[in-house]
Amino acid sequence: MTLLRLMLRNTIRRPVRLALTIGGLAMVVLAFGLLRLTLDEWHSGAKAAANNRLITVHAMSDSLLLPLAYRERMAVIPGVQLVHYGNVFGVEYRDAKESFGAFAEHMGTFFETYPEVILNESDRLAFLKDRGGCLIGWKLAARFGWKVGDVIPLKGTTHAGNWELVVRGIFHSSNPAIMGEGELYVHWQFANERLKTTAPDRADQVGWYVATTAPGVNPRTVVAAIDATFANSFAETRTEREQAYIAGWVARAGALLDALDWLSGVMNGIAALVLVNALAMAVRERTREYGVMKTLGFQPRHLVTLVLGESLLVALGGAVAGLGLLYPAARLYAVMVAGGKTVGTYEITAETIWLCLGAMVLVGLLAALWPAVRLSRMTTLEGLRHRG
Amino acid sequence: MSDAAMVDPVVSLHNVTKTYIRGGTEVSVIRDLSFVIPAGTFLAIMGPSGSGKSTLLNVMAGIDRPTSGSVVVAGTRLEQLSEGEMARWRARHIGYVFQTYNLIPVLTAAENVELPLALTHLTRRERADHVKTALRLVGLADRMDHYPRQLSGGQEQRVGVARAIVSDPTMILADEPTGNLDRESADDILTLLARLNRELGKTIVMVTHDPRAAERAQMIRHLEKGLLEMPP
Known part of the structure; x- marks a missing residue:
């Protein structure tokens, strides 16, 4: 003592x-x-990646696009439950310093593929009905003071032109490491229609596919099957489990x-x-x-x-x-x-x-x-x- | 000390020599010293600065080791002990009083006195009783919670004496215990040491260069150039 x-x-x-x-x-x-x-x-x-999500990108580079037509071929691969797709939707608000992550996603499969999105039902339905609407994370909303019903004027970078999007919903995420709460989402079809006039060579193409696997299916088998389907094509694919895909970015x-x-x-x-x-x-x-x-x-x-x-x-x-x-x-x-x-x-x-x-x-x-x-x-x- | 007085010696030195190497030269501090100190003695060792008084005290305390010769204190041959064994032995047999008090400044008087008891198996209550008794003996029962900086030099030295006796050691060694004190405080300390010798039968060896301090001891021996002057 x-x-x-x-x-x-x-x-x-x-x-x-x-x-x-x-x-x-x-x-x-x-x-x-x-x-x-x-x-x-x-x-x-x-660490937070889902086990049943597979990411498929262009085999040569993540920045190259894949044909939209791959969707049907992937959907029939045994073990694949759902095929979702999306693109980067490059925009900025007022100037380059006020940019943020924005994505054009196929909204027919978006909510099912990413159950991490927390959004009230009425906002979800309003967003699905309005193809010119957008969905924003609550942190992005807080950053710029945006609220539901606001019209956001944005300047496109990857998707040229001026965009005026109506905020249809503000979401939270049950897993911000995967589904960031500082991001913006639009309908892929809406963005694609504009591309058909401004950059037709990039229309009807997607940046990535997300395939969810059925319960009890070994994801490795599905990974191999997807890449085998598109082997020797003009746009070969590289498919990885979501965890491996993100880990690859980290490893780089x-x-x-x-x-x-x-x-x-x-x-x-x-x-x-x-x-x-x-x-x-x-x-x-x-x-x-x-x-x-x-x-x-x-x-x-x-x-x-x-x-x-x-x-x-x-x-x-x-x-x-x-x-x-x-x-x-x-x-x-x-x-x-x-x-x-x-x-x-x-x-x-x-x-x-x-x-x-x-x-x-x-x-x-x-x-x-x-x-x-x-x-x-x-x-x-x-x-x-x-x-x- | 006569042969008759050598019954039951507490300290027994045989041909003890202590040399140091200073600047490449061998300096003898103690030369072939042999003597015994009987139990219950209050011995004063006098001598000028550099005569080897403190070295002799340190050799008896097991703080320093002789270059040659044998030192037996409280029945133990010190040269056979390792450093660890020596520390344990010292805790049991030696109470040491320093010239500069050497109290731990962040501990109170009671805590300073209690320090040696940390090495024992006494209970907290037993330790507190021992501390109270020791401080009462030195007349500082009312200063238990004072820090060293709140005490006078004489009071600090009394705490030092209480710390030396609290574990009831076989022998008390005091190195110039009054060297830093005014005359009145010095007299208090010497009276206290004499009382401990007389009433509790403690063997005390005190090193001093002050003749008035030495007079309070039962025996006085002079150390000159490493040689102890024996009585005629």
């Missing part, structure tokens, strides 16, 4: 130094946490993710140095006291426990302070990433919290290593003769 008391009192002995050390560690935890958020965001799509950013991982490690190193410095100063100042304790009969393990405990307390203090800052910072970070107007999907997971705490425990242990070794090797006489 006395030792625990001594450990606690030693920890708060120099309040200014303690505050600065915890502040430094908190900054590192904050940066580490934000990095983890970024990495989590990258990986969240793959592999070098960046590796760099972020390394950066996380470097940050922990910085945290360890901050703590080592503070701890080394404290131990040096108290060397004589440790010598006195050894004179009283305390053994190196007692002194090591004191230093280790202090190191862990400070490290955990930094972790708690850093995590406390991470919540408001994550919201701000999401706003910044989303263009300064809306809240993104950046959420602090339990894994991130445990990683931050675990990293700080590791930092605490590492930081105590050198002072602990020094104390273990110090003789009683060296301790007593120390002049701080």
Whole structure:
């Protein structure tokens, strides 16, 4: 009990130094946490993907289009339950800075393919009836202050011309990693009709197919069957399970993710140095006291426990302070990433919290290593003769 | 000390030598020293600075090891003990009083006195009783919750003495215990040490260069250039 008391009192002995050390560690935890958020965001799509959705794109590149006629041929492949398709619908609002994700989807299969969309029934029916209408996520609505019934003037990029879309519904998503709540959806047929006049060579083509598989069917068999159907055609396909498809996108950013991982490690190193410095100063100042304790009969393990405990307390203090800052910072970070107007999907997971705490425990242990070794090797006489 | 006085010795030194290497030169601090200290003795060791007094005390406390010779304290040959064993032995047998008090500044008087008891198996209540008794003995029962910075030098040293006696050690070693105190406080500490020797039968070895302090001891020995001056 006395030792625990001594450990606690030693920890708060120099309040200014303690505050600065915890502040430094908190900054590192904050940066580490934000990095983890970024990495989590990258990986969240793959983790949240549905098992029964298969994505089919052009074998040569995702940016190349596939014929609409593939739809019927895919629908009869054994194991395929439903075939959905869509295109990117490139638009911007007022100027390029105010762009967002927009997609032209076949609305006859959209809601069945993506049960993640949460929309009230009357809005859903209104949207399905109005081919010139659009559906927007609540975050996009919040970003621009749009509401149901508003007419949104948009400038097309991939789909040239000016568009005036009526907001028919504002949806939420049960899985924002897959169905983003900052996006806009229009009827594929509506967009395609315009393309027939503005860019006829791109009409009646789709960017991707989404095939859902029937229950009990092995998706791998269906994947192979789809690609085999279009083998040796002028537009061969590449089909993957949704999870693999998203993971492929993540993998393409592999070098960046590796760099972020390394950066996380470097940050922990910085945290360890901050703590080592503070701890080394404290131990040096108290060397004589440790010598006195050894004179009283305390053994190196007692002194090591004191230093280790202090190191862990400070490290955990930094972790708690850093995590406390991470919540408001994550919201701000999401706003910044989303263009300064809306809240993104950046959420602090339990894994991130445990990683931050675990990293700080590791930092605490590492930081105590050198002072602990020094104390273990110090003789009683060296301790007593120390002049701080 | 006569042969008759050597019955039941607490300390027994045989041909103890301690040398240091300073600047490439071998310096002898203690030279071939042999003597015994009987139980219940209050011994003052005097000598000028650099005479080896503190080194001798440290050798008896197991804080320093002799270069050669044998040191037996409380029935244990110290040269045979490892560092860990030495620490355990010291906790049981030695109470040490420092010239500069060496209290832990972040602990109260009671907590400082309790510190050596952290190494025992006493219960919390037993530890509290021991601490109260020790502080009452040194006259500081009313200052238990004071931090060292709130105490005078004399009071700090009394806390140091309480810390030295709280675990009821075999022997108390005091290194210039009055060196940093004014005359009145020094007298208080010396009276206290004499009382501990007289009433509790504690063996006390005190190193000092102050003749007035040494006079309070039962026996005085002079250490000169590493050699102990024996009585005629």
